[in-house]
Amino acid sequence: MEESEIKKGLMGVTVDVTQISKVMPEINKLTYRGYTVNDLCDKCDFEETAYLLLNGNLPTTTQLQEFTDAEKANRNISKELKEAILNFPKASHPMDGLRTAISILGQEDDRVWDNTEGTNYNKFVMMYAKIPTIIAAIQRCKEGKEIIDPDETLTRTDNFFNMCFGKVPEPIIVKAFNVSQILYAEHSFNASTFTARVIASTTSDIYSAVTGAIGALKGPLHGGANEQVMHTLIEIAEPKHAAAWLDNAFKNKLKVMGFGHRVYKNGDSRVPEMKRWENKVADVKDGKKWMEISNILEDKMVSEKGIYPNLDFPAGPAYYMMGFEIEMFTPIFVMSRITGWAAHVIEQTNSNRLIRPLSFYEGEGIRTVTLVEKR
Secondary structure, three states: OOHHHOOHHHOOOOOOOOOOEEEEOOOOEEEEOOEEHHHHHHHOOHHHHHHHHHHOOOOOHHHHHHHHHHHHHOOOOOHHHHHHHHOOOOOOOHHHHHHHHHHHHHHHOOOOOOOOHHHHHHHHHHHHHHHHHHHHHHHHHHOOOOOOOOOOOOOHHHHHHHHHHOOOOOHHHHHHHHHHHHHHOOOOOOHHHHHHHHHHHOOOOHHHHHHHHHHHHOOOOOOOHHHHHHHHHHHHOOHHHHHHHHHHHHHOOOOOOOEOOOOOOOOOOOHHHHHHHHHHHHHHOOOHHHHHHHHHHHHHHHHHHOOOEOOHHHHHHHHHHHOOOHHHHHHHHHHHHHHHHHHHHHHHHHOOOOOOOOOOOOOOOOOOOOHHHHO
């Protein structure tokens, strides 16, 4: 077999069809069910976008009310899960805790083998509602603080901030967070989504699919990149050091996190919208320094390497300025991407075929075991 026939990383390989989202690098657009994410960010809340991804259309007023009511009714987690979170190792990464918590949700659900569309949708609503509660509880426990229970009188985002910090921030922070959630919600057959679809294709349960997706998202080459971006900015510390830091990275062939994308070659279509709100956050949270460093890195990467930032580059610093610990950035990504994952699991299940690619063997030929080898 010729080397050109091997598609490392499945690059350029189309493995299935989908109606959920479309990345259009040729016109620099990302659409969910036909709507551009820019339009959704301008005109919709995240709850409306979540409903759209799972149901195919934007909700009516009644449908949205029913959806938000169901989310609010499912926010609480069991006493057993709360105790498990309290016992998670304090030094562990929150993504590990979240992965374990989803497994516990699966153990608590006696419908675990029921993969019908209606049941899977109900399981999605449960995870969609409980994941913010789980993430906030993990953060509070790691900080040695008491867990704050969900407040059904608050919106999903307001409630999340209240569970994390004991208060709801100014509206501009809430809006910026909601924009990030819309932008992170779905992105075609990315690594974590494909992981979820592979697991679903075995006719395993949606909790297993989401657990596997969380494991994939944790990687710094996928969701974990937003954490690495902020570590980079903190290492640089001051705008005057940014150019020299990047020159050293070029010299030593170091990967600069938050730049480049497998699909987008002329810039991630989500970045301009996130940058606009990142700057708004910086204005109210005294983040001018982080914006200056980011701008220097971006200008230099584009002009000297022709490599553009991806969504993680503005999202990481935005979350940091909102007050979140760096290791919480990727779990916050999960709060959003659970919508895309669930939509893909349901789509895969509704038209399923086991995903089982081939490999090209280039190891040893047939060998015979000898007595000398066994000694």
